[in-house]
Amino acid sequence: MPWFVKLEEGLVDKAHFDAVVPLHLAWLAELEAQGHRPVSGYWADRRGAEGAGGMLLFWAGSWDQASRLVRHDPLIEQGCVSWTLHEWTPVFGVPAPVSPPATAAASGMKQQHQS
Numbered sequence: 001m002p003w004f005v006k007l008e009e010g011l012v013d014k015a016h017f018d019a020v021v022p023l024h025l026a027w028l029a030e031l032e033a034q035g036h037r038p039v040s041g042y043w044a045d046r047r048g049a050e051g052a053g054g055m056l057l058f059w060a061g062s063w064d065q066a067s068r069l070v071r072h073d074p075l076i077e078q079g080c081v082s083w084t085l086h087e088w089t090p091v092f093g094v095p096a097p098v099s100p101p102a103t104a105a106a107s108g109m110k111q112q113h114q115s
Contacts, residue, residue, distance in 0.1 A: 001059040003088040003095070004066040006073075008081045009053040016080065023074035031058060031069065039095060053081075057095055063087060 010017055031038040042054035056073075060066035067085060075081045 001061055002066075003090060004058055004060050004063075004070075005086045005088045006056040006058075006070050006083050007053065007086070008055065008075070008083045010080065011082055012080045017075075020074050020078050020080050023078075027073055028056075036060060036069065057088070 028038050028040055036058045038056060038058040040054065040056045043052060046052035056070075058066070058069070060069060063085075066087070070076065070083065070085055073081075076083060
């Protein structure tokens with residue numbers, strides 16, 4: 001199954017964004033339960049900065065499926081982020097999902113939405 005990458009940048013104020021994060025985390029858990037192996041995080045060097053962003057790496061069966069999955073991210077559905085989607089072909093190594101503490105994941109995520 002191919003890997004896909006969603007690159008993201010925040011569009012809304014922190015309070016609005018943070019209110020949607022629990023829905024986003026639930027959506028990621030759904031992706032995980034469906035076997036898409038999501039690995040999501042934010043740019044630590046931009047944490048707290050306006051428009052800070054992040055990345056989601058995940059498996060999908062096709063570009064169309066990847067696009068459909070991404071468009072159901074609550075952060076996208078609620079206009080919190082701008083984003084771009086890319087199919088990624090690793091040429092060395094295998095990404096291993098890492099689960100950061102829930103507080104780190106919930107407090108620093110910022111993401112983008114594709115117009």
